[in-house]
Structures are given as C-alpha cells and as structure tokens.
Amino acid sequence: MVGSDTAARVPAGRPAPDTVKILIAGGFGVGKTTMVGSVSEIVPLRTEEPLTMAGLDVDDLDGIEEKRATTVAMDFGRITVSDDLVLYLFGTPGQQRFWFMWNDLALGALGAVVLVDVRRPESSFAAIDFFERRGIPFVIAVNGFHGEHPYPVEDVREALALPEGVPVLLCDARERESCRDVLIALIDRLIAAAAPAR
Amino acid sequence: MGGGDSAGRLVRPFALTGGRTRPSRADFTLITTVTAADPQPEAAPRPQPEHTRILRLCAEPVAVAELAARLDLPVSVVVILLCDLLEAGRITARPPHPVTRTTPDLDLLQKVRDGLGRL
Numbered sequence: 032m033v034g035s036d037t038a039a040r041v042p043a044g045r046p047a048p049d050t051v052k053i054l055i056a057g058g059f060g061v062g063k064t065t066m067v068g069s070v071s072e073i074v075p076l077r078t079e080e081p082l083t084m085a086g087l088d089v090d091d092l093d094g095i096e097e098k099r100a101t102t103v104a105m106d107f108g109r110i111t112v113s114d115d116l117v118l119y120l121f122g123t124p125g126q127q128r129f130w131f132m133w134n135d136l137a138l139g140a141l142g143a144v145v146l147v148d149v150r151r152p153e154s155s156f157a158a159i160d161f162f163e164r165r166g167i168p169f170v171i172a173v174n175g176f177h178g179e180h181p182y183p184v185e186d187v188r189e190a191l192a193l194p195e196g197v198p199v200l201l202c203d204a205r206e207r208e209s210c211r212d213v214l215i216a217l218i219d220r221l222i223a224a225a226a227p228a229r
Numbered sequence: 230m231g232g233g234d235s236a237g238r239l240v241r242p243f244a245l246t247g248g249r250t251r252p253s254r255a256d257f258t259l260i261t262t263v264t265a266a267d268p269q270p271e272a273a274p275r276p277q278p279e280h281t282r283i284l285r286l287c288a289e290p291v292a293v294a295e296l297a298a299r300l301d302l303p304v305s306v307v308v309i310l311l312c313d314l315l316e317a318g319r320i321t322a323r324p325p326h327p328v329t330r331t332t333p334d335l336d337l338l339q340k341v342r343d344g345l346g347r348l
C-alpha cells in the first residue's frame with residue numbers, strides 16, 4: 032500500500048484511548064499493591080527502574096537499607112472506564128527517598144489516594160507531605176487490616192494533622208467495592224473543587 | 230516490515246539503546262498510548278529485534294508502562310526505543326489527557342466517576 036511520506040498514518044485498528052492516572056501512595060506494606068490489584072481489570076503489572084537510569088548514582092544510596100536493591104519497583108493496574116477512556120492506578124514506590132520517581136509519577140495525575148495503617152500512621156506522613164506541598168488533591172484511606180477499624184475517622188484526622196477538607200475513608204484494601212468507593216470519593220472531591228468555578 | 234538499511238543512522242552497535250541513557254522523555258509519559266503504524270512505512274530503516282518486539286506488542290494501542298512491564302524492561306529503556314520508532318514513523322503516540330488544576334475538566338471527571346460506579 033502506498034502512503035504519503037509525511038502524513039500521519041492513522042492506525043487501522045482500535046483507536047488509542049484517552050488516558051488518566053491516579054496514584055496510590057503510603058508507607059511500605061500499607062496495602063498499595065493490594066488496593067491496585069483489588070480494582071484493576073488486569074493482574075497488577077510491575078516495572079523495575081534501575082536507579083542509575085532514574086537519575087541517581089548508586090553510590091549515593093547512603094542510608095537506604097537495602098543497598099543491593101538497585102532498582103525501584105512500581106506496580107500499576109488499569110480500569111477501562113469507558114470505550115475511549117482508561118484509568119491507570121500507580122502504586123508509588125514505598126521509599127520516600129525515591130522522591131524523584133514520585134515527581135515523575137505525580138506529573139499529570141488526577142489526584143492521589145494515601146493509604147494509612149493506623150498501627151503506624153507515621154509511615155504515610157511523607158506521602159501526605161508530598162501531595163500537600165505540591166497541591167495535588169488526595170484522600171486518606173485507612174486500611175483496616177483484618178477488616179478492623181479501631182479508631183474513629185476524627186481521631187485519624189487529628190493524628191495526621193490533616194488540612195480541612197481532606198476526606199478520610201475507612202477501607203479494606205482487599206475488597207473491590209471498598210477500593211472503588213475510595214476512588215469515587217477522590218473523584219467527588221475533584222468534582223466539588225471544580226464546581227464553584229462554574 | 231519492509232525497507233532496507235537505507236539510512237545508516239540507525240545501524241549501530243546494538244546494545245538495546247546504543248548506550249544512550251537520557252532520551253527526550255517529553256513524548257512518552259507512563260500512560261502515553263502507542264500504536265504501531267499500519268501500514269508500516271516502507272522507506273524506514275529495518276527495525277532492530279527489540280524494536281520488532283515492541284511493534285508486535287503495540288499492534289493494538291498500549292500504554293508505555295504496560296509495554297515496559299510486558300517486555301520486562303525499564304521504562305527508561307523502552308522510551309528510548311520508542312523514540313527511535315516514532316522518528317522512523319513506525320508508531321503513533323497519543324499523549325495522556327492533560328490535567329490542569331486551574332481548569333479542571335468536569336466532563337472527564339464525571340466520565341471517570343460513572344465508569345467507577347459501574348465497577
């Protein structure tokens with residue numbers, strides 16, 4: 032088949048969908064990968080980025096517990112929200128030292144879910160700081176391990192010193208509906224923030 | 230995949246990326262969707278084996294992050310290979326939906342919400 036040399040070639044098959052993403056953040060072991068897997072239509076995929084490729088010298092990894100680990104792993108999943116729009120969920124690398132990866136990830140994100148384990152809420156402080164400083168909208172999702180939620184939402188809010196208006200939800204990262212509701216709460220927050228502009 | 234080695238530029242010692250580590254990332258974010266051009270350009274240089282693998286995986290539209298995961302290659306390496314393919318006219322790239330805080334896209338948000346509601 033003869034095609035023009037310069038004209039854009041239109042793919043013959045299915046057109047490429049529009050894409051958006053949401054970040055799932057929080058400390059190590061808080062349930063990020065579990066949450067991505069619960070709502071994703073595919074088994075969570077994983078990419079590994081060598082630190083040298085990501086712009087960091089391996090010699091600079093002072094203080095990182097596992098110096099042999101020279102890659103940053105990132106899990107992600109996918110939700111086809113309509114035939115021409117796909118939502119990707121990215122679990123942020125647990126180590127906040129990998130902030131340079133977070134910057135990349137946060138660029139162009141609709142918003143974020145910060146997962147919190149109430150037994151060790153401090154493991155999610157860095158994620159909260161990150162999104163707050165950059166003005167990226169987020170919601171807090173308290174992952175009740177064993178499905179238990181010993182603390183009421185107001186106590187969690189206080190413990191995390193959350194700014195006014197940040198929704199706090201109790202969730203179970205293993206449950207699809209629960210994770211879906213967390214994502215919907217984030218979108219509702221974005222819609223509410225957009226609405227006064229009308 | 231037709232074409233010969235007409236352009237010497239892409240014929241080089243092949244270490245996947247020819248030693249480059251800093252591509253122009255601008256064209257390819259994690260959720261940029263890439264699709265193999267159909268038909269493939271006839272005049273383009275013959276693709277390297279890794280390029281051919283990518284072309285096979287993006288016969289249907291696929292996001293950069295998914296490509297990397299399926300190829301088991303770092304995103305940064307895949308992006309460099311995609312730059313080659315884009316320059317050769319072998320793929321098209323669709324950027325993600327632009328997100329701005331100042332002018333949020335209510336229609337888009339509603340669409341995402343409706344989609345999540347159906348889960």
Ligand SMILES: Nc1nc2c(ncn2[C@@H]2O[C@H](COP(=O)(O)OP(=O)(O)O)[C@@H](O)[C@H]2O)c(=O)[nH]1
Pocket residue numbers: 057058059060061062063064065066122125174175176177178203204205
């Ligand atoms: N019992 C229980 N275990 C969970 C829950 N969420 C995650 N886990 C487990 O906790 C561990 C860490 O979860 P993971 O999703 O890998 O955490 P990540 O490091 O934030 O990605 C895994 O073994 C999970 O199976 C939960 O809600 N209840």
Ligand SMILES: [Mg+2]
Pocket residue numbers: 063064065106122
């Ligand atoms: Mg994980």
